[in-house]
Amino acid sequence: MGKTHPESVVCFPFKNEDAKVFIKNIKEALEHPRVAEVICVGYEKDECYKAVESAVPFLQKEKGKRVHLILQKKLGEKRSGKGDAMNTALTFFINQTPYGRIHFYDADIVTFNREWITKTEEKLDQNFQVARCSFPKAPTDGMITWNITRCGFAYNWPETFLPEIEQPLGGELAFRREIAQELIKDRWVLKYSDWGIDTAYMLAFCQYKAPIYEVYIRNGKLHKLYGQLTDLYTMLVECFTIIQENQSVKIDTNGILYHKDSIDIASVPQEIQHKKAFDVEGTVSLLRENWSPQEKELLDTFPAKIREGMLALQKSGTVDVRFMDPETWYEVYGVLLRYFDQKSLIWSDLLFHLWVARVLNHTFYFASKGFRQAMESLYRMVTSFEHRRRKGPLIRGQIAA
Ligand SMILES: Nc1nc2c(ncn2[C@@H]2O[C@H](COP(=O)(O)OP(=O)(O)O)[C@@H](O)[C@H]2O)c(=O)[nH]1
């Protein structure tokens, strides 16, 4: 295929999104000269699916390009979620199309535009096999990314570049066909049919020694927001589970090319710097609610400061989360990696309560001081995880329970 011909496919996984936003994004992708076809992978035939279905003939006619609307297949062993959707798209891409690259974007992004495609394409034209997007985010957004995935990467793989990846859970990325071919042959990747998929792809890219570039998209990703943090319960548990399950996997990123655009905090739009990512008042009460006697007993697994801090939250009139600072979170993380039981709902509830305490600690004592302080504390937390693990008394392998 010549260089001037369209040569990429764009995939949007979707589950009951606002169809207007989604259809605008499909159009935006179709208008890009590098994009040959679009694949939309739905969870089920919901309202959004039906709206897209009726728009497809017009979109195809108007833009002169194919739009495939398919349902996700059950390919993995975990809950059938976004992972199955992405892997269904990869299978379609390899088996039904001849194109050289595949892009993924979330369907609910309000600020999506063709520049995102251009920027990732440019990196794939160079030496990179994978191009990821990162964005400026509100100071209390990305709380699973920071406290679970980036901390987990630092804890498990401190000698690699994994902890430097800005937004490992971001669904905006593009890669070459040879990477897609590897992924669909990889049973370990296919297993992660749930929210673990982004982490699975990231770990797999390292195993394949794929050169990676992270482009920084200044206009930011505005998308459907959350209410209370309970909306994130499943995502939290699934994103932690993949980190725990793979803690003894060896990853060596020496010699793999990895670059990212530099990030200038001063240039982050004011709207993003001051945005509230979740409902703080509603979340405070979550800390006091839903504690079963069994969950309280599990607190005995933790050091006294953490156990007492968490127990006090259930009693006191005012919520005091001062104890759950980034250094204490390191202690929590170590215990969770060792003892968390993914089959136990009680453990999942406890993970949730601990994480909410950390998120509120960040919100009250760091994010409240301003955007710069909020970001600096998060970067410092990940770096401190890395340093403590490098210097720690345990060598990797011993910690794997
Ligand atoms: N097909 C499919 N798409 C999903 C599923 N879960 C989430 N999505 C889509 O994946 C993208 C990211 O999900 P979203 O809820 O926005 O996650 P967040 O932005 O990380 O909070 C969106 O386009 C969702 O519609 C799923 O189970 N199946």
Ligand SMILES: [Mg+2]
């Ligand atoms: Mg979203």
